[in-house]
Amino acid sequence: MEKICVAIRLRPPTKQNVVRGHHWKVSDNSISLLSAAGSVVSGHTFAFDTIFGADAKNINIYEQHAKDVVLSAVAGFNGTVFAYGQTSSGKTYTMRGSESEPGITRLAVNEIFRHIQKASDREYLIRVSYMEIYNEEINDLLTPDSRKLQVHENLEKGVFVAGLREEIVDSVEQVLGLLEAGEVQRHFGETNMNINSSRSHSIFRMVIESRSKCHGGQGSDDVDAVRVSELNLVDLAGSERIAKTGAGGVRLKEGGHINKSLMCLGNVINKLCEGGAKQGAHIPYRDSKLTRILQTALGGNARTAIICTMTPDEEQIDESRGTLQFASRAKRVTNCAQVNETLTDAALLKRQKKEIEELLLKLQGQGSKPSEELEKEIKHLRNDLLKIELEREKLELELQEEKKALNDKLKEQERKIENLSTMVISSATDDFGQLSQKGSRRETWCPRQVTSDPDIQRMKKTAKEFEAPSNFLGSTVPVSLRRSHNLGLPPAFGSLIEDEEDFWKSPDVLDKPPTPADFENVADEDTWASLNGGHMNSDLFNDRFDRRAISSSASEDSRCILLEHQLRELQAQHEQLQTSFNKKELEVSTFKIRLYPQNSNSSLHAYSKTQLSLAWL
The missing domain is CATH 3.40.850.10 (Kinesin motor domain)
Structure with a gap:
């Protein structure tokens, strides 16, 4: 350049301007513009390689x-x-x-x-x-x-x-x-x-x-x-x-x-x-x-x-x-x-042959001793290269085995997580189906056999408490009375549910159908209406149904909680295995960097940086 x-x-x-004098001043290799007073005008000085005057x-x-x-x-x-x-x-x-x-x-x-x-x-x-x-x-x-x-x-x-x-x-x-x-x-x-x-x-x-x-x-x-x-x-x-x-x-x-x-x-x-x-x-x-x-x-x-x-x-x-x-x-x-x-093909070949001859003369002029030393150095370098290659192959085999073992563990953990997830989903589906089936039943008592007179007396006593006065509000319109807030739930409600579950679990019930005599002492809806003066207390039936649904789904909820806890533990183990796998790969990459400091500097640096970020995660 x-x-x-x-x-x-x-x-x-x-000629006509000789008497006026010059307005340009030449000094060595620069020329400047002069004002009327003879001073150099600012910004009008130029420098060049050569300036020839009028006499050149x-x-x-x-x-x-x-x-x-x-x-x-x-x-x-x-x-x-x-x-x-x-x-x-x-x-x-x-x-x-x-x-x-x-x-x-x-x-x-x-x-x-x-x-x-x-x-x-x-x-x-x-x-x-x-x-x-x-x-x-x-x-x-x-x-x-x-x-x-x-x-x-x-x-x-x-x-x-x-x-x-x-x-x-x-x-x-x-x-x-x-x-x-x-x-x-x-x-x-x-x-x-x-x-x-x-x-x-x-x-x-x-x-x-x-x-x-x-x-x-x-x-x-x-x-x-x-x-x-x-x-x-x-x-x-x-x-x-x-x-x-x-x-x-x-x-x-x-x-x-x-x-x-x-x-x-x-x-x-x-x-x-x-x-x-x-x-x-x-x-x-x-x-x-x-x-x-x-x-x-x-x-x-x-x-x-x-x-x-x-x-x-x-x-x-x-x-x-x-x-x-x-x-x-x-x-x-x-x-x-x-x-x-411009070189012809023949000229290019001649020039290359001449360069080859000059290189051969240089090699011959070095003598035999330097060539022997070079051969020894070449053999030594080849041996070192062979050792490095063997060590590299050994490390690669170890790395493949470790990767295979870690992959097997990861697959096993993924299989367990998939099984647990399937169990949780199926359990939630069953709970939802049971609740929907129970919610669609009639709000009546399940058929059971009343075996004791105290049960009948307790039911009659409870019905009298909810009986409406004859002159209530001075009207003959049937009125459905709600129980007062100071009254608790019926005391035998839980026992009734337990008796019902025991009743349906009994093999005799499943083997033979119920007879009409089994329903003689059962308080149906008409009985409840007669005990309450012709009026039904719907809140009482609704409350009893809710308690029954809650008690039946409590065991299913605890089971879901237990499965979710096991799922979280397996996920934590999976993350630990993934972290240990990343650390192993980082150690192998570091060893490769020390083994090949020149050939794999740029690529392994980017790879190690990625593995470090994964290890921190």
């Missing part, structure tokens, strides 16, 4: 700022050098130069061919192309009839212009001749600020292919490997204000397209300097043909150098400030350049 190299070139002031020459700018990018292209890296700035600030002069002072493009061409002539171990193939972007249309400057070319992209070539002519060159003179022919086809125009203003962006591209001359030799690392790199030398049109250029008609349209493409370039630089490429954010390369073609040079696989030109005139302070702000953002953009090398 490396940042884009940015340099500032300050052009000389125009093109050769100085090339040597200090662009030469490294050109030589990288010869070595197999993609490279881009372009000039940016406002109109009439010296961009075309910097890139193209003049006959007496050649620009960056001519100097780069000379450097490339000079390096090729010195290289004796590699052979090169150079292809050149020249295009311009005029009103967002790509034109081939080497073929005037090729207009409105389209930009495409594929995995093999990357981003390329379809139909663009490429010329194979082998000398500096041939390249310079193509440059001159292309300049004739380029669009220039006159404005109020520049007599010979560039109305389009031009891109001069050199494709450099190289490979080693040692075919089949053993001393070359890149046998049959081909390096392909691109060097883009870009002269951008300058940003301009319509009010100052006085453009109209065709010039106005050209200026609009120029400003739009430069704005898209600024947007791409802003996104890249904010780290958008690393965060996966969208970079708007496709908003303009210029940014689309220069996509590799901006945040991609290339080494890039930018030369920002500016004028010190007071009337151009705003434009100069905008140029410096663009340069400051571009300086924070990083590229990831690497050698573009």
